[in-house]
């Protein structure tokens with residue numbers, strides 16, 4: 001629905017339909033791996049879907065990446081992207097050892113990410129996960145910083161504002177091309193002002209609350225990128 005709001009034609013495709021060639025990944029410009037509980041988080045969140053993609057969809061996925069097409073993984077989708085190796089690091093159990101569900105402030109970093117061009121400095125988005133603690137070896141973390149691949153950070157390092165204890169407060173990263181993006185917060189849950197958890201109070205106090213939710217621009221950027229570069 002977020003991509004529809006952003007003006008794209010969308011299809012909800014089951015992984016088995018891609019594996020069996022019933023649907024061809026090459027017919028699409030953007031691959032969005034959504035949040036949820038793929039395979040019930042068995043073994044670890046995202047791992048089984050990642051294994052399917054890596055081993056049964058190898059050629060189609062490699063070709064998609066080589067063609068410079070866009071991939072976004074949100075929450076469970078981010079977990080899948082790190083476990084396929086398309087993004088570095090890993091997503092471990094939250095330091096609280098429980099599912100964390102709340103709205104958090106994020107700081108947008110200056111990054112290569114094509115999805116976050118022109119996104120305002122502070123955004124407000126919900127998180128809902130148990131395995132969202134981004135962690136990576138020190139050399140990988142420094143590379144991510146140096147190459148401008150850190151896309152979002154939690155605005156505060158303390159729990160519960162950093163909901164999971166992630167290294168360097170990282171909430172989202174991209175690959176070295178800026179075309180593969182993974183994040184734990186859910187931009188698709190803040191598309192209009194009516195998604196804001198306090199929109200009625202904001203209206204009453206005549207506080208500013210723009211018509212567009214903070215998440216929508218991420219999907220619009222992707223659609224605009226495709227229109228300008230891939231079609």
Ligand SMILES: NC(=O)CC[C@H](N)C(=O)O
Nearest residue numbers: 035036075076129130131
């Ligand atoms: N909202 C989600 O995608 C949750 C991801 C995963 N099931 C977790 O709990 O970490």
